[in-house]
Amino acid sequence: MATTAEQGAKTYGNVGDDLITIEAASRYYYIGQENEVRAVDGVTWKIPRGRFLALRGRSGSGKTTLLNLVGGLDQATEGRLFFEGRDMTAMGDRELTKLRRHEMGFIFQTFSLLPVLSAFENVELSMRIAGLGGRARRARTRELLELVGLGERMTHRPFELSGGEQQRVSIARALANEPSLLIADEPTGALDSVTGLEIMMLFRRITDEGGISIAMATHDPALSQFTDDTLLMEDGRLSRAEGPLDFDLPDLVQHIEFDHGLHGDEDLDENGDPVEGAAAEADEAEAVEPAADAAGDDEPPAPANDSEFRPPAQ
Numbered sequence: 373m374a375t376t377a378e379q380g381a382k383t384y385g386n387v388g389d390d391l392i393t394i395e396a397a398s399r400y401y402y403i404g405q406e407n408e409v410r411a412v413d414g415v416t417w418k419i420p421r422g423r424f425l426a427l428r429g430r431s432g433s434g435k436t437t438l439l440n441l442v443g444g445l446d447q448a449t450e451g452r453l454f455f456e457g458r459d460m461t462a463m464g465d466r467e468l469t470k471l472r473r474h475e476m477g478f479i480f481q482t483f484s485l486l487p488v489l490s491a492f493e494n495v496e497l498s499m500r501i502a503g504l505g506g507r508a509r510r511a512r513t514r515e516l517l518e519l520v521g522l523g524e525r526m527t528h529r530p531f532e533l534s535g536g537e538q539q540r541v542s543i544a545r546a547l548a549n550e551p552s553l554l555i556a557d558e559p560t561g562a563l564d565s566v567t568g569l570e571i572m573m574l575f576r577r578i579t580d581e582g583g584i585s586i587a588m589a590t591h592d593p594a595l596s597q598f599t600d601d602t603l604l605m606e607d608g609r610l611s612r613a614e615g616p617l618d619f620d621l622p623d624l625v626q627h628i629e630f631d632h633g634l635h636g637d638e639d640l641d642e643n644g645d646p647v648e649g650a651a652a653e654a655d656e657a658e659a660v661e662p663a664a665d666a667a668g669d670d671e672p673p674a675p676a677n678d679s680e681f682r683p684p685a686q
């Protein structure tokens with residue numbers, strides 16, 4: 373049983389270590405009744421650190437139900453799930469909420485942004501809830517919005533953004549509390565194909581450069597070009613695994629470029645490589661102050677690594 377201190381601590385394992393382990397997990401509805409549904413049926417699966425994995429399958433095959441178990445949004449009827457060896461199935465609501473808040477970020481087909489808040493405020497909100505100090509919070513919000521290519525759209529509200537831009541805001545929001553795992557349920561389902569590919573390229577960078585794991589549900593077979601592994605779901609079971617694919621990106625993708633690098637355009641050296649430490653300083657100099665924010669000096673000091681994308685995964 374994990375101690376309270378262990379539950380609260382952020383641990384950064386190595387890329388490839390098991391982050392989530394699922395042992396014969398099932399989720400049944402209407403158990404024992406005529407209309408019993410085996411939405412997830414005896415699934416065994418591992419999600420390693422720093423890998424981008426996809427679940428592909430028809431509507432009703434159980435993808436969302438399985439992702440909800442992984443994300444601690446739902447409890448397995450049978451079997452066990454572990455987050456870094458900690459048994460999620462033995463956790464109470466408070467412990468699960470804490471795990472979700474600190475270790476997981478969620479991205480949905482419908483974006484789920486708050487319509488009255490700007491892009492900036494939408495991203496900032498979960499850091500407010502987590503109690504991060506104002507200065508650190510604003511710096512990280514700007515950094516994340518620049519990371520997803522929305523440096524010029526921070527004050528826009530969701531209705532003033534395209535679908536792809538709204539999804540980028542929700543990705544920035546999902547990254548806010550430095551999660552170990554992003555759970556993305558049909559993240560490209562409401563987007564055109566080029567915009568969907570841009571989101572996939574962003575996911576690839578998040579895993580490769582941020583060391584974050586991504587578990588994604590999709591209908592689209594084309595997206596497995598971007599993943600490290602794609603599994604097929606059928607009638608609640610993971611029926612087939614495809615290994616990492618050896619592929620050439622389609623021509624289309626070669627022409628897609630992001631407005632900003634991981635650390636922002638201005639922070640690249642003459643070779644185009646990121647200059648370490650420059651992003652946070654530049655951000656502080658050109659602070660965007662949302663009207664609603666009245667950060668006081670009494671707020672807790674920010675952690676030293678706050679303005680970084682996340683600590684190195686090694």
Ligand SMILES: Nc1ncnc2c1ncn2[C@@H]1O[C@H](COP(=O)(O)OP(=O)(O)OP(=O)(O)O)[C@@H](O)[C@H]1O
Pocket residue numbers: 401402409410411429430431432433434435436437438589
């Ligand atoms: N709360 C619930 N009560 C009863 N049955 C449910 C519930 N949620 C899901 N199901 C059933 O579980 C099965 C799996 O649903 P799930 O939403 O996981 O599928 P999915 O693969 O995500 O489908 P889609 O691609 O359409 O999103 C379906 O048959 C669905 O009807």
Ligand SMILES: [Mg+2]
Pocket residue numbers: 435436437557589
């Ligand atoms: Mg679904």
